[in-house]
Amino acid sequence: MKYDEYFSPDFRTARKRFRRAARDAGAKLTKLFWGLRGPLGEKLAIDIAWLGNKKARRILLHTSGxxxxxxxxxxxxxxxxxxxxxxxxxxxxxxxxxxxxxxxMAYLRRANERNVDLNRNFIQHDHHRRGAHDGYHRLHPLLNPSSPPRFDFFTLRLLGRVIRHGFEYLKQAGAEGQFEYPSGLFFGGHEMQTGPRRFLKWARKKLKKARHICVIDVHTGVGEPGKDWLILELNHGGAYHQMLEREYPRRVDTLDPDHTIVYRVRGGLEEGIPTALHRKAHLDFVTQEFGTVSGRKLLHALRNENRAHHHGRAADVLDPTKIALRDCFCPPDAAWRQTALTDGRVVVDLTAGYLFSD
Ligand SMILES: [Zn+2]
Structure with a gap:
């Protein structure tokens, strides 16, 4: 498999390729569109391709972006x-x-059109959408300065915080999600966003016949550069977890910030999906993370882009902070891309073997 036929340079190309490949495969295509437009006026939508039985009892659900x-x-x-x-x-x-x-994806940022981190947005009750980790309040002035990007000794100041509070504490404080600073990083939103709401509405209608669902949610950024990690929160120790540990050794983890490179989040997709399923359905959920660059570099790039975005550069997809962010989350590196494609595929094949056997 040659990676460059699959990795797209922008959202528009990715969407076109996905829809075309879905049609060629005979998949049923659904589009969730709520009026957003891209840099060239193109539609920004979630596309869903369904292959196989419309009333399937066993579903492999693969989510991206x-x-x-x-x-x-x-x-x-x-x-x-x-x-x-x-x-x-x-x-x-x-x-x-x-x-x-x-x-x-179209505007090269991690948050959505309202600066919401959607993997912190699946919280069932709005009254739980408040607060932030103590450490986040402390980090806020450093993470979210109210000025356009400029050199301000960020790395050195961050190092000072690491020495004072410890790396694990800051990692958890920064990334678990916060509900206090709407233009800050990792903001979970004061209400369920349109995209997640439309997605869950679709899921409630289409996934209700399923009795066993395996979800693979693909992310990039966290972890050792060039390596991927499978993170399980639900059913750890269960049959799916055991199969992955057996077939995919040393790369399977659970969400415990003391023992892993990842962190717990509030309002992740794995909290949202169970609300759309039949009460008797069995759900296996894995997050696949492909490591790219160091955590410090990622945070720096996120901070720069967020500053630029809130200071007049939101629509400029050629802004250097956005290009830098894209290259942090999808390195322009042949070996990285080839590995991501191969390992992404391996996990789908293993999951299909587990879910669809017998
Ligand atoms: Zn992510």
Missing amino acids: IHGVEGFAGSAIQIHLLRHPVNIPPDGAMVLVHCLNPYG
């Missing part, structure tokens, strides 16, 4: 899956959800 700019790898994997589908039994389906945050 909940973090916008992180969507390039997931999109590439999905286009590959459409061109080379897995074997699906008569009572099964493979469902590909292309880019849950189309605005973020």
